[in-house]
Amino acid sequence: MANPVLPAPAGAFGHQVRLLARDIASALAAWRFWCFMGWNDVAKRYRQTFLGPVWITVNTALFIVAFGLIGAQLFKYPAGWYLPYFCAGHVLFGYFSALLNEGCLTYTGSDAFLKQMSYPKTAFVFRTVFRCTVLMLHSAVIVLAVLWWSGRLGAVHWGAFLGAMALTLLAASFAVAIVGALATRFRDVTVAMGSLMQLSFFVTPVLWVPDELTERARWVVRLNPLALFLDLVRDPLMGTAPDPQAWLAAAGVVAVLGVVFFFQYVMVRRRIVYWL
Template sequence: MKQFGLLLQDLKRSCQIWRFWMHLGWEDIARQYRRSFLGPVWITLNTGIFIVVFGLIGAQLFKTSASDYLPYLCVGHILFTSLSMLANEGCQVFVQAEPYLKQAPFPKFAFIFRAIWRNLILLAHNIPILLLVLGFTSGLMSVKPLWLLLGLAIFVTCATLAVAILGLIAARFRDVPMIVTSLMQIAFFVTPVMWKPEQLTERAQWAVHLNPLAALLDLVRAPLIGTYPSSASVVLGCATMVALFAVSFVLYTFARRRIVYWI
């Protein structure tokens, strides 16, 4: 019970010092753009060029119209890239925070929120591309706002819990970042980012039905392109959130105080 109380106190203090971790997130972004001519425009340009080029080619490969395939690819690519970056950077949250954690008793979750905030800023760089693609294809009026808010809430919550878990485990075992990088590369091909589940055989579709990443993509992508997420995606997304919460709760209850000694 004592460790549970300390965990709640850590969360409370992390929320109270929101200016601290938001400032660190902004500084991370500013440092990334320092001495850059175009700055954040590079991210938008790179994403836009890839989506347009591969979107036109993919529409021919998968025998579908460009107006149907482009928004599907656009949302899937942007969301999966964000998840991949969060997974890779999540392994470093406490290692990068070593100068802070070894000098003062900062709450641990502040550095998890820092990583989430930083990646939300990077995700926002691609909003112009998303608006343009949706505006010229499926149309912005077809967006389902309530379902979109629900999907984003589950998406961000799962991402936050995953970063918390990966950050703690990677602080103890330094091989974890390499393993996560390899797994995310494999996950890209078994997750419907560029292809659609109905293009697989009925047996192969189990790779989608049991894939939490596919569920998270569907929860956000479907409302954006004017459809509703499947009930299987809603159930799997909620189950994933509950499972991540349970794992992170156990890990941080018993190992939170050891993070400083591991980094």
């Protein structure tokens, strides 16, 4: 007769919840650690180069100006409107893509640390988010320059923009933690994420404007969380206040990601080191 499956101890789930809360609190307290590690990651990529991280700005600026002026002709929009629209969309989508792609390497890229000492797991999530944010800020200079050139810098809704960025950072932290744990257990996730982000570029309004789509085709935008956060952050930069429904939808996505993160990490947080 097979042995019956014994139920988990009544306090096991609560114990894991407390450990998760302690992990997050320890990671937040160790902000100097993950900020230093994230900054060192950026510096390491550009050691022994002449311009260093300025190459990010130069490459992005050349592409944005070249395609932005051509795209304005293709889509028949004024260059003073389309160039800021495309510039902000390109920089933000690159940021989202980097978060998800590099998020898959959150733990596998930090195995040397995790195998030696008991570091808080979420510290490496914050390291990835911080690194990607620093890299994005190099390109954010271009967005400001294009907004100034087009005369739109004075029309930016800075309060709405900062609120949208705060919501985006919270969603990014949950998303990086989720894909990081999944990719540690299933290594195919890293390859699949790269393919998914390439496809997402074409179904997210970076190059094109959603108003040009038919009503039936707009479901591509409505069901795309990347498009939701892209518009939420880009609209204030374009001088438009985001729709209240967009704020509610973004908060809903953050809530769902938070719930998934919570239950995932309660179950697998202690197993991450064994999967490396």
